[in-house]
Amino acid sequence: MTTLLLANVRPWGGDPVDLHIADGVITGMVPTGSEGPQVERVDGRGLLALPGFVNAHAHVDKSWWGQPWVSYGGEPTTQGRIAHERAERAKYGIPSTAGATAVLREFLRHGTTATRTHVDVDLGVGLRGIERVREAAAALDHAVAVEIVAFPQDGVLRRPGVIDLLDRAASEGATSIGGLDPASIDRDPVGQLDALFAVAERRGVGIDIHLHDGGELGAFQYELIIERTRATGLVGKVNVSHGFALGELSPARQDQLVEQLGEAGISWTTVAPVRSAPLPWCAMREAGVAIGLGTDGIRDLWSPYGDGDLLRVALGFARLHGLRTDEELEYAVQLATTGGARFVHHDGDVLVPGARADVVLIDAQNAPDALVRAPRRELVVAGGRIVVRDGDLVG
Numbered sequence: 001m002t003t004l005l006l007a008n009v010r011p012w013g014g015d016p017v018d019l020h021i022a023d024g025v026i027t028g029m030v031p032t033g034s035e036g037p038q039v040e041r042v043d044g045r046g047l048l049a050l051p052g053f054v055n056a057h058a059h060v061d062k063s064w065w066g067q068p069w070v071s072y073g074g075e076p077t078t079q080g081r082i083a084h085e086r087a088e089r090a091k092y093g094i095p096s097t098a099g100a101t102a103v104l105r106e107f108l109r110h111g112t113t114a115t116r117t118h119v120d121v122d123l124g125v126g127l128r129g130i131e132r133v134r135e136a137a138a139a140l141d142h143a144v145a146v147e148i149v150a151f152p153q154d155g156v157l158r159r160p161g162v163i164d165l166l167d168r169a170a171s172e173g174a175t176s177i178g179g180l181d182p183a184s185i186d187r188d189p190v191g192q193l194d195a196l197f198a199v200a201e202r203r204g205v206g207i208d209i210h211l212h213d214g215g216e217l218g219a220f221q222y223e224l225i226i227e228r229t230r231a232t233g234l235v236g237k238v239n240v241s242h243g244f245a246l247g248e249l250s251p252a253r254q255d256q257l258v259e260q261l262g263e264a265g266i267s268w269t270t271v272a273p274v275r276s277a278p279l280p281w282c283a284m285r286e287a288g289v290a291i292g293l294g295t296d297g298i299r300d301l302w303s304p305y306g307d308g309d310l311l312r313v314a315l316g317f318a319r320l321h322g323l324r325t326d327e328e329l330e331y332a333v334q335l336a337t338t339g340g341a342r343f344v345h346h347d348g349d350v351l352v353p354g355a356r357a358d359v360v361l362i363d364a365q366n367a368p369d370a371l372v373r374a375p376r377r378e379l380v381v382a383g384g385r386i387v388v389r390d391g392d393l394v395g
Contacts, residue, residue, distance in 0.1 A: 218245020
């Protein structure tokens with residue numbers, strides 16, 4: 001039986017339909033006006049309907065969103081940011097359930113209904129951050145579907161005991177374990193990767209590894225990851241986050257690596273930072289290298305920027321990569337929605353009968369129009385429940 005009817009909405013800007021929703025699932029999509037009995041009817045007013053956004057790379061455990069302003073400090077390098085965060089995080093109550101909840105609420109307000117979030121695991125916090133993020137997801141009754149990557153922000157091998165924490169996190173439900181710049185952080189790329197792949201194989205989880213190193217140093221680490229992915233049962237379960245080096249290489253080197261990445265089923269997540277080199281997205285799409293978009297950290301001790309709006313991240317991706325045509329602009333929106341589904345283990349089919357009822361209504365003509373203007377989310381349905389009306393959270 002229908003429990004919610006979204007009447008007169010336009011999926012991806014197409015013809016108006018009525019969406020029937022029951023038990024958190026879309027049960028029907030019929031021409032507007034052919035409605036049957038229902039508990040609640042919402043007039044969609046002919047608004048554009050998009051799937052819920054998927055934030056494929058977040059750090060919801062360490063934001064100071066909603067707290068008094070924190071000035072940027074520390075050395076502006078990866079090592080410097082790590083040290084600064086470790087020195088200051090306790091002062092700001094990081095990690096905390098309230099902090100993670102505040103970030104997830106902003107995600108919802110902007111239409112994000114699922115996220116893959118990296119959560120710091122180190123000798124100082126242990127697995128406490130994972131516990132706090134799970135508490136935050138539960139506080140919102142799981143309106144945001146949360147997948148956790150146990151993330152060794154302070155390194156793996158250079159901090160004895162971290163690999164054991166990652167193993168424990170994997171045994172206790174983390175869907176992936178992370179890594180960080182095996183060459184420049186641990187200064188032992190073979191050792192770090194061998195340790196991570198051993199845990200992932202043993203526990204049956206994925207790997208999602210941050211790689212900031214540029215040029216051939218970054219490319220060398222891609223090759224090591226490709227080799228290990230092929231040699232293990234992890235094909236289709238490994239992701240590279242950031243991966244700045246790929247955009248810096250020669251076209252011939254890019255083509256070689258992209259082909260190998262596609263064969264190994266290795267995916268990519270990016271936040272499309274403004275000063276980074278564009279990715280070879282066309283070649284990646286042709287080779288089957290899935291791309292996901294994420295916000296990275298939001299107002300944390302690494303950066304004062306971010307508001308949780310993944311549509312703005314998609315706009316940044318479009319501008320960085322010079323997207324212009326309607327097809328290309330819609331592709332950027334797809335990366336933030338349907339393209340992100342695999343990163344949270346959702347089926348790729350959305351806005352169809354049988355799919356989880358995650359729907360975002362926007363006052364826009366079509367997906368390209370929504371992308372370039374990033375207007376407010378008029379209505380957000382998460383798991384069949386209305387969580388946002390007129391741009392504001394409800395319930």
